[in-house]
Amino acid sequence: MKTIKIKVEISARHIHLSQTDLEKIFGAGYVLKSIKDLSQEGEFAAEEKITLVGPKKQMELRVVGPVRPATQVELAYTDAFSLGIDAPLRLSGNVAGSAGAKIIGPAGEIDLAEGIIVAKRHLHINQEEADELGLKNDDLVRVKLEGERGLVFENVMVRIKPTFHISVHIDTDEANASGCGKVCSFGELILE
């Protein structure tokens, strides 16, 4: 068994907004204010937060910019159960028929019909890196995290994009289950 050390990126719950939805809840012509660049090229944590209203409770979510073609909410299952929202496990971008809920901002609110998902864990990688490792888009690989709560994630989906650098993306439930807390050190991609 061959393994390769890779970076582990953890996503906490957040929302991506479409321009239309952004303006509905923050006001016409509103522009998001970046407070921190994220590891994914071009993305940033915005100063803005919204309130997601579930049947059981409501929760504040950080907006991640820039705006996208469609509004998408990414929750951990822990969040979804606590809100009472039946969010399906999906790859980012695949929101057809996913869960909906009310979203409230300082200037208005929307009834999001779909867009709420739990993100499927995935491996970011660019074409050169993928070629070197013999990986193709949508391949499923395994990633091991060491430690007292060490584990091996199966079914980590390979996503190839020119801007990516090899790293595994997991959510807070997955980070907490592996005991690596808010900042995981490195993981190992397992190559058979």
Place this chain on the structure above:
Amino acid sequence: MKTIKIKVEISARHIHLSQTDLEKIFGAGYVLKSIKDLSQEGEFAAEEKITLVGPKKQMELRVVGPVRPATQVELAYTDAFSLGIDAPLRLSGNVAGSAGAKIIGPAGEIDLAEGIIVAKRHLHINQEEADELGLKNDDLVRVKLEGERGLVFENVMVRIKPTFHISVHIDTDEANASGCGKVCSFGELILE
């Protein structure tokens, strides 16, 4: 590789109270009311709840009875981070030097000096079952959960007691990371 199908038990955050602490926060001579027997022989979910007060927020916790020699709070890391409590990963019962916090009940409150932990995942098994599989107390084994979010937990500690039947015990972060939700189906104990 040989595997054996085993039951998966999930623990949500909860508190075990000592008789002294029970009486301090629920009143002198108070007796817990069982609403549901738990899989662990003799244990029950009580009707009673308490409020755990962390530096960042407070949270309601279900009491698990019967009373124990020492008060112990079991949180998932997601809970601990949200409360702002620095709870260490420990086997149940090993609370020396663990985290503390204020606990409020209907008749009073206590400042718990230690007893707040994140429970280390473990395998319950009785001596006969352990002998059959060649397992000893404190052995570390691996358990696989199948599914779209399938994973393999490493470092699952073997705990032998006469009242146990073979089952793996994980918390809500671990259940959610494996995508099995509130009721996991079966897992597989991996025997080399």
